[in-house]
Amino acid sequence: MAPSHKGPRSLVHLAELTSDSQQAITEYFYSKQEDQIVEEYPEWEIPGSSPVAELMRARRELAQAENELQEKCIDQKTRRKNMDQQWSELKSKEQSLRQSFLKFNKLVKENCEKRERAENKIKEERDRQERRQEYIYELISNLEKLAATREKMKSYVNEYKKYQTYLERVVRETNEFKSIPEIFNRYETLIEAKEVLSESQDQSLAVLEEASTNMHEMTQTKSKMLMGLSNELAQLQGRYDRAKALAIRWETIVARIKATAAAKNLELTQMRSCCWNIYLQICKRKGVPIEVDRNDHEQQLLHIKRTILELKRIIKTARKKAIKASQAE
Known part of the structure; x- marks a missing residue:
């Protein structure tokens, strides 16, 4: 008996379509x-051999x-x-x-480039911040140094203010100077005059010593010659006239030397008078009593020298203060 089929048998499985x-x-x-x-069918479905x-x-x-x-x-x-x-x-x-x-x-790629640029900018900004920080530290150090210098300058000003006060008092009380620079100018003038007088005195003393030495040697020589001529007076009557003429000549020279010595002595007297006058002016301006004798010229010169040195130190200090004040401004 053949198997019964209700409809056609489909052997193909229809799959659903997918978007994958x-x-x-x-x-x-x-x-x-x-x-x-x-396709194979089971044996029980095989029909007979009809x-x-x-x-x-x-x-x-x-x-x-x-x-x-x-x-x-x-x-x-x-x-x-x-x-x-x-x-x-x-x-x-x-x-x-x-x-x-x-x-x-x-x-x-754009993000990578932007990132690289951002990293470079960050690095540059960090380097700039480090440089600025170093510059700030340097400025702080300089500020501390300037503050220390300022304090030091204040101490110097306070230390040397008394000299300025003294010079201002000299200007007010003497009525001879109108300002402190005039005192410095007078000091420089006195220094130059002292140097000129010192050189002139040294030259005069050298000439005087030379003339004295020559006169002494000449006197000794002539004394010996006179002693020899006294012993040979009888035999050298003819040479006596020439010796007399020579003696007159040397006497003229001696007279000239004496006149020169007198002039130098007069100049020395004037120098001593100038030295005494300078000493009096210094004592008057300083307001100190006169303790040196008029004839003690060495002490007068020492006192003048000390005063000049003091004025020189004062001028040097004042110049330094003026330079520092101009630099501070």
């Missing part, structure tokens, strides 16, 4: 493999195969259409992904 391209390709290859499968039954079975199988073939053709066209559509979508997605990848790559 990889899954669609996998299903496509599975469908190809299913087409090659040879020719009519064989013919009926063959016709039925042929009709079933034609139906399945038509269904597979329709399914294959539908799948081909879906596959073509999916391939088009995949190509458009691939193109879109390519464009997205290029844009992303460009964006990554």
